[in-house]
Amino acid sequence: MLSCKNVAHxxxxxxxxxxxxxxxxxxxLHLAACSCCRxxxxxxxxxxxxxxxxxxNNLSEADAETILKKIKARx
Amino acid sequence: MTKSPPPNYTDEQQLIxxxxxxxxxAFCEIITRFxxxxxxxxxxxxxxxxxxxxxxxxxxxxxxxxxxxEQRSSLKTWVMTIVSNEAKARLRRExxxxxxxxxxxxxxxxxxxxxxxxxxxxxxxxxxxxHIESPEQLLEEKQLQRCINKTLSILPPAQKAAFLLRDIEQxxxxxxxxILQVSAANVRVLIHRARLTLMQVIDRYQETxxx
Numbered sequence: 001m002l003s004c005k006n007v008a009h010x011x012x013x014x015x016x017x018x019x020x021x022x023x024x025x026x027x028x029l030h031l032a033a034c035s036c037c038r039x040x041x042x043x044x045x046x047x048x049x050x051x052x053x054x055x056x057n058n059l060s061e062a063d064a065e066t067i068l069k070k071i072k073a074r075x
Numbered sequence: 076m077t078k079s080p081p082p083n084y085t086d087e088q089q090l091i092x093x094x095x096x097x098x099x100x101a102f103c104e105i106i107t108r109f110x111x112x113x114x115x116x117x118x119x120x121x122x123x124x125x126x127x128x129x130x131x132x133x134x135x136x137x138x139x140x141x142x143x144x145e146q147r148s149s150l151k152t153w154v155m156t157i158v159s160n161e162a163k164a165r166l167r168r169e170x171x172x173x174x175x176x177x178x179x180x181x182x183x184x185x186x187x188x189x190x191x192x193x194x195x196x197x198x199x200x201x202x203x204x205x206h207i208e209s210p211e212q213l214l215e216e217k218q219l220q221r222c223i224n225k226t227l228s229i230l231p232p233a234q235k236a237a238f239l240l241r242d243i244e245q246x247x248x249x250x251x252x253x254i255l256q257v258s259a260a261n262v263r264v265l266i267h268r269a270r271l272t273l274m275q276v277i278d279r280y281q282e283t284x285x286x
Contacts, residue, residue, distance in 0.1 A: 003196025008186055012267035018248070039202040040186070047274040050210045052242045054220045055227060057111045064106035068099060071134045 002030045007037045011044050087150055094141045094150075102138065105154065112239045113158040119236035119255055120162035121169070129165050133158040152250055155240070159254040186271045205281045219277065222286035226276045230269055237262055238269035 002010075007030050013019050014027045031038050059067075084090035084104050093101035113133060117126035136157055144153060184190075193199055207213055227235065236255055240246040241262075246254070251262045276286065 003192070004198045005187075005192040005196035008191070009267075012270055013263055016263075018263060036198050036202040039204070042208075043202070043205060043277070044270060044274055046205075046208060046210060046213070047270055047277055048242065050213045050277075051223055051270075051273050053214055054223045055243060056220075056224060057239065057243050059107045059110045061103065061107060064103040064110070067106050067110065067131075067134060068103055070131060071138050074131075074135050075138060 002026050004030075004034060004037050007031070007034075008040065011041050012048075014041065015045055015048060091144065091146065091150055095144070102141075105137075105150070106134070109151065109154050112155070112236075112244055115232065115236040115239050116155060116158050116254060117162045118232040120159065121166040122232075125162075125165050125169065129162045130158060132165075133161045136161065151244060152246065155244070155246070155250075155254050159256070163256065185268070186275065187268070203278050203282065205277070207281060213277070216280070218284070218286075219280045222276050222280055223273060225286060226273060230272060233257070234265045234269040234272070237265035238273075241266050242270070 007014075007027060010019070010023070010027060014024065017024075019027070031041060084093070084101065090101055090104060094105065110130070113130045114126055117129040117133075121129060133154075137154060144150070148156070191199060207216070213219060227238075230238065233255065237251055237257075240251045240254060241248070248259055248262055252259050255262065257265070279286065
């Protein structure tokens with residue numbers, strides 16, 4: 001049976017379905033028996049779903065125009 | 076530059092057509108969308124010193140070659156591949172070795188720290204309870220948003236690049252391996268560690284209401 005430490009290391013692979021063979025089943029078996037790891041994986045899933053929506057990864061329009069001017073000056 | 080209301084490029088094909096036609100607003104649009112992720116890729120591959128130059132060289136190459144874009148990949152993948160190639164070429168020219176050193180060891184206090192587990196791998200303490208678990212409610216928390224963006228800005232470069240490429244830009248694991256030139260196993264580790272660091276921010280926020 002997997003340990004909590006194993007599950008902590010595998011949690012993203014589990015959520016991303018990046019596992020093969022019997023490993024997903026082993027994780028599920030551990031989660032069925034361990035409420036701490038269930039909560040840990042649940043929180044990681046919330047993080048994975050929510051954080052991308054909280055991140056502002058776009059540049060401002062003014063900064064983009066400055067960069068375009070630099071590019072054109074080098075063309 | 077024309078100051079009429081900017082078109083809404085929600086359709087990639089419409090954006091590509093405008094780019095190929097030499098539309099400056101379309102080019103500003105892709106700079107707005109991709110600049111930060113491109114900087115993260117360049118920093119991850121060749122370090123802070125050269126990242127600015129590399130990204131600017133990549134933009135010049137994109138501007139020059141956009142007319143030849145054959146759409147064999149998405150525009151995003153094409154752009155990310157160009158900055159990745161520029162960064163790798165720069166690294167070779169400078170004959171420097173930049174290791175993805177954040178792959179080594181665990182950050183003390185992280186969820187994967189050995190101190191969090193007994194010798195048999197059981198948790199030494201219960202996982203914290205969150206009083207806000209609803210995604211809708213979490214999205215309303217402006218202070219949390221500031222904390223997340225602040226933490227993202229200080230993530231180790233390779234973790235940040237892998238995280239942005241996967242969870243923000245939705246690139247496939249294979250594409251990320253190619254762009255960052257790391258193995259699939261390492262990409263997975265980088266993404267996992269970035270997510271755990273960001274999860275720790277939410278943990279702390281739930282407990283203290285601050286970063």
